[in-house]
Amino acid sequence: MQDKQFMKEMLTDGAHAYKEGRMDRRTFLALCGASGVALSAVMAGDAEAAADHVVMWNWGGQSEECHGSAIGDAFTASTGKGLKFDTSGPLEGKIKEMVDSGNVTADVADADLFNAVSLGPTGHLEPIDYSVVSKDKTLPGYALEYGVSVILYGYAFVYDTEAYGDNPPQNWADFFDTAKFPGMRSLYKWANGSLEAALMADGVAGDALYPLDMDRALAKIKSIKEDSLYWGSGSEAHSMCVNGEVTMGMIWQNRGRNIENDTDGRFKLVNNQAMAMPGAYIVPKGNPAGAAVMQFIATAQEVPAQLALLDCLGMTPSNPAAFGEIPEDQQDYAITSAKNIDKIVYNDPEWWGENGGDAVNAFLEAIS
């Protein structure tokens, strides 16, 4: 697989050299012949690289529409390039597979910042060009070599007001206290957020979580296993609450508002100790649009784009300049609003990038 990647790079370079007159036609054709590639294939791939659009790889649904209106329009206005979508979901394995196969069709993936830590050093990502993208327009520590956080989402929880009445749960310690707060809980199945919540519930301070004490976290998780369900997607987390399967549910904070609405306020969002997760843009190695994608990422960092994403998707701004602009009706839901920002804790993408795989497996093994 690495060989194929090398071959393609060599040929693409060759194609450039040939076009610019640095390589004669015969040499270039010999190069193509040697690697068993038809000339047209390389030239076509090259032509694609000069495309007039960038391809965003995300999860589809509403986010396609929102990314278009919040970032795409401004990007097109300033660069004249369009925005297209691949909505198949940029999971880490799929990015790796795409780059390894040498057939890279996406320019920017709507992923997690820890993906930048795990995929960057293995040669699967393009470095972020910080002459175009700004390190100041995101939170400190969230502008990394191979990825930059453009939004935040968070792990918070909702609870059933009818179940707990006048004495509602207020933090992760309450969430894990099944004696004081009986009822079923739901947690994220792929470890992220669940481990941190468990440690905070066990008394670890929010700014002293990393490196995660896995044994301690898993012990806490297991202590409420009998009263827990685990969800793998946002819609599943949503339906577990709305269908009354749980009385307390860990959720992605941007879902909180919908759950409150869909249960007519019976469920209530708690953002105290919410774990801020840096959602990031990362660029697959050898992306077809080349450097133009950096302009797109820079556009996403601007305050108007940040506020539009909040409005459209409920994703919280990560550009500190936008924090003060969060509108009144989003104060309760956006985790970096003036109302919430002092209560939240921050995910460490470095730890997750390096240990995430093992952590997910250990977590899965603990809950199954």
Next chain:
Amino acid sequence: MADLANTGSLQIRDVSKMFGTFRAVDGVTLDIERGEFLTLLGPSGSGKTTLLMMIAGFLDITQGDIALDGASIADVPAEKRNFGMVFQGYALFPHMSVRDNIGYALSVRKRSASEIKARVDEMLDLVQLQEFADRKPTQLSGGQQQRVALARALCFAPPVLLLDEPLGALDKKLRVEVQEQLKDIHRRVGTTFIYVTHDQEEALSMSDRIVIMRDGAIEQVGTPVELYERPATKFAASFLGKSNFITQGDKTYALRPEKIDLRLGQGGSDARVSGTIRSITYFGSMQRIIVDSVQGDEIEVDIDVWRNQEALTEGAKVDLLWQEAAAVELHDT
């Protein structure tokens, strides 16, 4: 084994079978004697198989009664009737050996292994399949399968054996051979055989009595000779053998083609009919001659070749002669 000496007579009393509004069997009354070889003969749709299935117990009787040795069996389920049956296509158990097929009836009756083995060996002898005992049915020829089916049906010494077109799947030459074997086995076991076929030659050569069926009802019952020599109806005459029909006044007579003699020239005083030869077909031992009579009838004449000294040609004028008794008056004009 049951004593077959005094069991095996069947009494069928006014039996009908309705499928919805369709009357498949219509008021059949028939007495079958112990040890008899009785054939139900008729075209498809005549109700012969339906009647057989009611006797076997696979179909309920809509109306009437069937009795074995005078005792009604209408309410006895098939598996309790103890009638043997040879099915069309044989319906052998494909997953069992020949031995297990034949011994099945005794095996489900929980007889001892030694008794089953002895009886199966006896049956294998009867149908001469000793060396095939351990084969599967699909490894046998059609004729051999037919014999396995027969042995399986006779193994538990049933008072009555029902055979549903058992030779239908065999080629003509083999069929004649198996007919002989069947008759022989019938003589040896003494069981009542009720045999369904649409093949008139088979019926004639094997049966003690034949029942000709038509549209669910009995057309005529009799020995092969009676039915051939004295058919009662046009249908019986034409279904069993060939027949000419001659009308005189308001009466119709059946006349077998081989009972007519033919003489060149016309106007003989003993001639019954005169006519012209339309066609001659040569069959080796006999020739078939179609004559257009002066009355406008078409008459078929079968003549042994040796008897025919004068050369016959198409278009020749001829007289037809027959004995008075050869023309049989029919009763269904």
Next chain:
Amino acid sequence: MHALRKHIHPGWLIIAPLLVLVVALYLGPILNILWLSVTDPEPGFGNYAKLGESDALLRILWTTVRICIITTMFSVTLGYSIAYAMVHCHQRQKNYMLTLLLVSFWISILVRTFSWLMLLGRKGLVNVTLEDIGLIAEPIAFMRNEFGVLIGMIHYMIPYAVLPLLVSMQALDKRVMDASSNLGATGAQTFWRIYLPLTTPGLVASTLLVFILSLGFYVTPAVLGGGKVLMVAEYISVQLLVTLKWGTAAMLAALMLFGVLAMLWIMSRFMKLSTVFGGAAR
């Protein structure tokens, strides 16, 4: 060349390109998986050694096999009864049943899975009704556990179990059963000694089909198991997509492949597999 022609039917030459393509497309990925399982992350049998080291992996495999066996037993038993009823009822009812079966066959697995939640969840129709009429005080935990996974999987698998059985039963000569009862066998004797043996190829085909399909189940256990019922297929997918442990994933995939092959091999010791897959019974 002439000698070769004598032995090779010219028809093979016509299908040869296609054959090569099919073999390449099947074998290529399989060999790739096997290769990955001994090379990623490092050459050797380290991935396979994990089976001996990790209780968790063995537990996941055991969960998978257990659920698949139970699912297969119930789906095939229920499928057998349904196929039997379909073959032996009137044509009109049979068409009706076939339509229902195919409709459920065609409904997306997600829809079916979530429908079970609607019916049997904590606040589902059944629990709410039972609570309303006072039969139970607390909701019964039908869903979000192994029991729920089994309900969902058995339901999903029944059509797969029925179809091979239906084909096998329809092909039976009804007269063979008549012959059995004519020879004095009771209904039960006819079933055990004739009907069941003659439908065994269909039964085996249906069992193999359901079991092998169950091994690859993913959505239903993930949703109805409430995250606690982890089966191999889901674990492989997580290793491929999330934790990037492709070697582990390849090892487990290879293990499943060999497991299925071993099963077919054991089966072939007892019966001709060609009869199971539609060949003539001999």
